[in-house]
Amino acid sequence: MANTNAEQFEFKAEVSKLLNIITHSLYTNREIFLRELVSNASDALDKLRFEQSRGAEVAAPDLPLQISITMDEDAGTITVADTGLGMTHDELMENLGSIGKSGSEDFINKLAEAASESKAEGSADATSIIGRFGVGFYSVFMVADTVTVTTRPYIPGQHAYSWISDGAGTFSVQALEPDADAPERGTRVTLHLREDAREYLNKNRLEQIIKTHSNFVAFDILLDDEKVNTTPALWREPKFQITPEQYNEFYTFQTLDTEAPLDVIHFSVDAPVQFTSLSFIPKRRSDLYQLSQGEYGLDLYVRRVLITKNFRELIPEYLGFLEGLVDTEDLPLNISRETLQENILIRKIASTVTKQTLSHLTTMAEKEPEKYAEFWEAHGPVFKHGYADFGNREKFGPLLRFNSSHHEDKSGLTSLDEYIGRMKENQNAVYYIAGTSREAIALNPHTEMFRSKGLEVLYLYEPIDEFVLETLGTYKEKQLQAAEQVKPEDLDAFPDVDEAAKTQAPELSDADRSTLDALLGRIKEILGERVTDVRVSARLTTSPAVLVSPDGSISSHMQKIMRTLQNETEPPQKAMELNPDHPLVRNLLAVYKKDPQDAYLSTAVEQLFESSLLLEGYLTDPYAMVERINSLLEKSSGWYLEVKGE
Numbered sequence: 001m002a003n004t005n006a007e008q009f010e011f012k013a014e015v016s017k018l019l020n021i022i023t024h025s026l027y028t029n030r031e032i033f034l035r036e037l038v039s040n041a042s043d044a045l046d047k048l049r050f051e052q053s054r055g056a057e058v059a060a061p062d063l064p065l066q067i068s069i070t071m072d073e074d075a076g077t078i079t080v081a082d083t084g085l086g087m088t089h090d091e092l093m094e095n096l097g098s099i100g101k102s103g104s105e106d107f108i109n110k111l112a113e114a115a116s117e118s119k120a121e122g123s124a125d126a127t128s129i130i131g132r133f134g135v136g137f138y139s140v141f142m143v144a145d146t147v148t149v150t151t152r153p154y155i156p157g158q159h160a161y162s163w164i165s166d167g168a169g170t171f172s173v174q175a176l177e178p179d180a181d182a183p184e185r186g187t188r189v190t191l192h193l194r195e196d197a198r199e200y201l202n203k204n205r206l207e208q209i210i211k212t213h214s215n216f217v218a219f220d221i222l223l224d225d226e227k228v229n230t231t232p233a234l235w236r237e238p239k240f241q242i243t244p245e246q247y248n249e250f251y252t253f254q255t256l257d258t259e260a261p262l263d264v265i266h267f268s269v270d271a272p273v274q275f276t277s278l279s280f281i282p283k284r285r286s287d288l289y290q291l292s293q294g295e296y297g298l299d300l301y302v303r304r305v306l307i308t309k310n311f312r313e314l315i316p317e318y319l320g321f322l323e324g325l326v327d328t329e330d331l332p333l334n335i336s337r338e339t340l341q342e343n344i345l346i347r348k349i350a351s352t353v354t355k356q357t358l359s360h361l362t363t364m365a366e367k368e369p370e371k372y373a374e375f376w377e378a379h380g381p382v383f384k385h386g387y388a389d390f391g392n393r394e395k396f397g398p399l400l401r402f403n404s405s406h407h408e409d410k411s412g413l414t415s416l417d418e419y420i421g422r423m424k425e426n427q428n429a430v431y432y433i434a435g436t437s438r439e440a441i442a443l444n445p446h447t448e449m450f451r452s453k454g455l456e457v458l459y460l461y462e463p464i465d466e467f468v469l470e471t472l473g474t475y476k477e478k479q480l481q482a483a484e485q486v487k488p489e490d491l492d493a494f495p496d497v498d499e500a501a502k503t504q505a506p507e508l509s510d511a512d513r514s515t516l517d518a519l520l521g522r523i524k525e526i527l528g529e530r531v532t533d534v535r536v537s538a539r540l541t542t543s544p545a546v547l548v549s550p551d552g553s554i555s556s557h558m559q560k561i562m563r564t565l566q567n568e569t570e571p572p573q574k575a576m577e578l579n580p581d582h583p584l585v586r587n588l589l590a591v592y593k594k595d596p597q598d599a600y601l602s603t604a605v606e607q608l609f610e611s612s613l614l615l616e617g618y619l620t621d622p623y624a625m626v627e628r629i630n631s632l633l634e635k636s637s638g639w640y641l642e643v644k645g646e
């Protein structure tokens with residue numbers, strides 16, 4: 001190729017860095033360069049087909065839509081050619097000179113880190129790295145020392161251009177003469193293989209690579225004029241004919257996930273809209289950040305023509321963990337991507353996909369509870385957002401899972417139905433309590449009266465859990481109630497089952513009772529406006545004190561979320577309840593009897609109050625508290641020595 005009017009350019013800095021990593025760090029599984037080229041060719045053909053279906057005029061309209069792979073052993077080259085969209089001069093400069101979304105510094109740094117990690121492990125495995133980062137076209141430099149791209153855009157009457165690079169820092173671009181050897185339409189990528197990559201100059205090898213990575217490409221792939229890929233639209237095959245291996249292969253092809261999917265959801269419906277959907281539930285955990293950025297959806301096909309990838313309108317966000325596609329006969333092929341959003345058929349499809357997915361999950365939960373637990377572990381945090389889907393609440397509620405006091409440890413899961421099945425006679429509410437961990441909840445004084453009465457409490461570890469239950473309000477006519485809002489008298493119907501847990505203390509005399517009232521008054525005086533009331537508690541068994549929200553207010557966990565939103569820093573006013581049988585309270589009573597104004601009494605009350613605040617997560621000044629604890633320890637250690645007679 002004459003190189004007279006070629007312009008020379010430098011790669012953008014991030015591309016050079018990327019190329020440096022690619023050429024020098026990746027040695028195993030380099031075969032995926034072919035997958036990347038075929039996938040780009042397939043994208044270009046998809047785009048061309050889309051333009052054609054909209055009635056756009058294209059160059060060489062009779063050229064078949066296909067990908068041809070050829071090799072020349074003498075020249076040491078492999079060529080991948082497509083009859084797709086091609087690139088204009090500017091597109092060539094833009095697409096093969098810089099890196100789009102993947103070009104950020106952050107991305108390159110992560111890639112470099114992953115490459116050096118896997119190098120350190122002795123693998124330098126391209127599959128996990130390129131697969132994870134999708135660096136696409138540039139992966140050719142894992143195997144090639146020179147790459148030539150010749151391309152002609154699909155718009156009739158356009159020049160062809162060539163792009164050449166050795167991947168070492170520069171590339172050149174040149175407009176080709178009309179009689180030059182160039183595609184009539186589309187792109188041809190020729191790799192001159194590195195000495196250490198000549199193993200790819202082998203037809204069987206290439207065929208096996210295509211079958212492994214590109215079997216489901218929707219266009220014919222010809223290897224030396226022979227078609228090598230088999231089942232383009234697997235989803236259109238009758239379900240009973242598809243083997244689990246085919247599903248897995250298709251999933252790997254679609255997602256590049258190295259693990260098989262957890263489950264497959266494949267169905268066709270005829271009404272209200274005709275469509276087929278094939279989607280997968282991945283085993284790997286949902287990426288919450290990605291979902292919150294709106295990166296989810298199913299691919300939309302119309303009569304096997306790909307219209308748009310990752311189309312959000314096809315599923316609600318809480319099913320964003322799904323990977324897959326929808327193919328419909330009922331939309332026109334020339335539909336514009338812009339008007340899809342408002343399309344009523346799309347909304348009907350989305351509603352059916354949602355219902356089918358929920359039904360599928362329901363069956364999984366019933367028939368394969370272990371698999372469902374795996375699903376819950378990986379995607380529960382996303383799925384829970386379905387609480388806002390009022391239309392599907394009946395199906396959504398039974399699919400929720402929680403850890404609870406019924407379980408031995410935090411791995412246990414229960415459904416609301418299972419909880420209801422274990423309810424005590426006359427129990428009309430499902431109780432729950434929120435906290436950061438099982439251990440934290442166990443120490444929460446609000447759980448004590450439930451424990452002593454043997455009443456099960458659901459443990460909510462994530463802030464969203466409370467939104468879910470507060471929004472649902474009731475489940476199968478049982479109220480969903482925060483434990484801390486339950487009054488002790490509401491539980492009178494349930495006798496104590498765990499007497500042993502209760503603090504054992506002698507009965508108070510009548511005189512002591514009235515002194516206790518006076519002590520409560522003194523405590524209120526000490527704490528002032530920080531509490532609404534100080535009273536005897538009927539809910540405590542092992543803790544000395546607890547803070548209780550006034551009637552009718554929202555739960556304290558919820559309160560915290562609201563307070564963060566409103567930027568409030570003062571702790572909310574609550575009532576302080578004391579356990580009159582607790583040794584600490586009994587001792588304070590004795591101190592009070594001797595001297596109601598005793599300084600130690602004030603210090604102890606302050607500490608008791610702040611300990612309760614700490615447990616509720618409201619303590620704003622740990623310094624004062626630590627100072628007080630230290631002074632108390634100093635005193636008590638002195639007393640301790642005295643008692644020991646030292």
Ligand SMILES: Nc1ncnc2c1ncn2[C@@H]1O[C@H](COP(=O)(O)OP(=O)(O)OP(=O)(O)O)[C@@H](O)[C@H]1O
Pocket residue numbers: 036040041044082084085086087095096100102133134135136137138186187
């Ligand atoms: N065969 C081709 N025909 C037309 N355009 C192409 C072809 N190959 C690459 N391109 C263009 O070059 C761009 C960059 O390709 P590259 O493979 O590096 O990234 P990508 O395909 O966009 O992303 P990724 O590979 O991460 O999915 C593509 O987006 C496309 O616009």
